[in-house]
Amino acid sequence: MTNQHTEVKVGSVQTEGDILYYETRGQDPPLLMISGGGGDAGFFTRVAEILSDEYKVITYDRRGNSRSSRNEPINFTINQQARDGFAILQAVCPGEPAFVFGNSGGAIIAMEMAKEQRSEVNAFVVHEPPVLKVLPDGAKWQRFFAEVYRVGWRYGHRWAMLKFGLSTKIPSQTYKAVPKELSERIGLNHEYFVKHEMLAFTNYSPDYAALQSTKAKIFMAVGETTRDKKLYYGRTAQILAEKLGCELVRFPGNHLSYLDMPREWAEVLRATLQRAK
Numbered sequence: 001m002t003n004q005h006t007e008v009k010v011g012s013v014q015t016e017g018d019i020l021y022y023e024t025r026g027q028d029p030p031l032l033m034i035s036g037g038g039g040d041a042g043f044f045t046r047v048a049e050i051l052s053d054e055y056k057v058i059t060y061d062r063r064g065n066s067r068s069s070r071n072e073p074i075n076f077t078i079n080q081q082a083r084d085g086f087a088i089l090q091a092v093c094p095g096e097p098a099f100v101f102g103n104s105g106g107a108i109i110a111m112e113m114a115k116e117q118r119s120e121v122n123a124f125v126v127h128e129p130p131v132l133k134v135l136p137d138g139a140k141w142q143r144f145f146a147e148v149y150r151v152g153w154r155y156g157h158r159w160a161m162l163k164f165g166l167s168t169k170i171p172s173q174t175y176k177a178v179p180k181e182l183s184e185r186i187g188l189n190h191e192y193f194v195k196h197e198m199l200a201f202t203n204y205s206p207d208y209a210a211l212q213s214t215k216a217k218i219f220m221a222v223g224e225t226t227r228d229k230k231l232y233y234g235r236t237a238q239i240l241a242e243k244l245g246c247e248l249v250r251f252p253g254n255h256l257s258y259l260d261m262p263r264e265w266a267e268v269l270r271a272t273l274q275r276a277k
Contacts, residue, residue, distance in 0.1 A: 006052040013091035015084060021067035022060035022088055026052030030093040033057060034085060036104025037193045038186035039065025042179070046262035051270060060088050065189045076196040078204060082112035089120060099273050101125040104233065104255065105201040114218055115210040123276035125269065127221040128255055130233045132202050134240060141232050145202045152194035160194045169231060170254050177260035211244055217276045218246045225254040
């Protein structure tokens with residue numbers, strides 16, 4: 001079952017010097033969805049509509065992006081982003097057990113939240129986190145992103161995003177599924193991503209001991225297309241699943257297929273969360 005016309009409730013929470021914009025759809029239990037580069041709640045709108053028949057789906061614009069403010073993110077940290085995630089949960093569903101999904105950089109934020117071992121989260125689904133340090137060829141990819149960063153400062157963020165985008169090998173039809181309004185908003189976030197967020201994500205070091213000792217269930221996840229192409233941000237999920245001894249879930253499509261395959265993609269997430277209940 002899906003709700004095609006789910007009521008969207010909009011709110012905001014003030015935390016650590018900034019105001020974070022969020023949207024909720026559906027009823028309990030809460031499911032917080034965290035986006036990566038681009039940082040916009042709209043990435044998950046289609047999936048949120050589908051899952052709102054069973055969850056209170058919470059999406060938000062990460063600090064420094066889109067409709068959230070950018071007063072205190074100059075020194076971007078993953079830990080502050082994790083605190084923001086908990087602040088959203090506290091504002092929307094205080095004390096209620098929740099689920100957390102993160103994609104790409106958002107998956108790294110989810111890992112940082114899991115490390116905190118807070119009791120209000122039952123399970124984390126970590127989809128294709130670009131944790132380059134776990135890769136056998138991780139140093140090569142860290143050099144690549146350092147070069148993307150230099151291009152951004154020397155020639156502008158548009159050239160940097162082009163270089164970065166070519167490395168992801170995401171098919172053009174996926175980008176065609178991005179609504180115009182969302183595309184315009186995330187386009188304004190690209191410079192902030194390149195100059196402040198990108199290296200913090202790609203240089204992240206997971207705390208294996210903390211992740212292994214958390215009571216919350218952790219699922220690593222990778223898209224079938226990502227896996228078949230052996231792309232760097234998918235290989236990380238496989239390696240992390242082995243290191244943490246957790247389940248590796250295969251999602252349909254690529255890194256962003258919640259955009260162009262929302263129904264199939266949402267049902268895999270639904271089934272995964274069912275196993276964590």
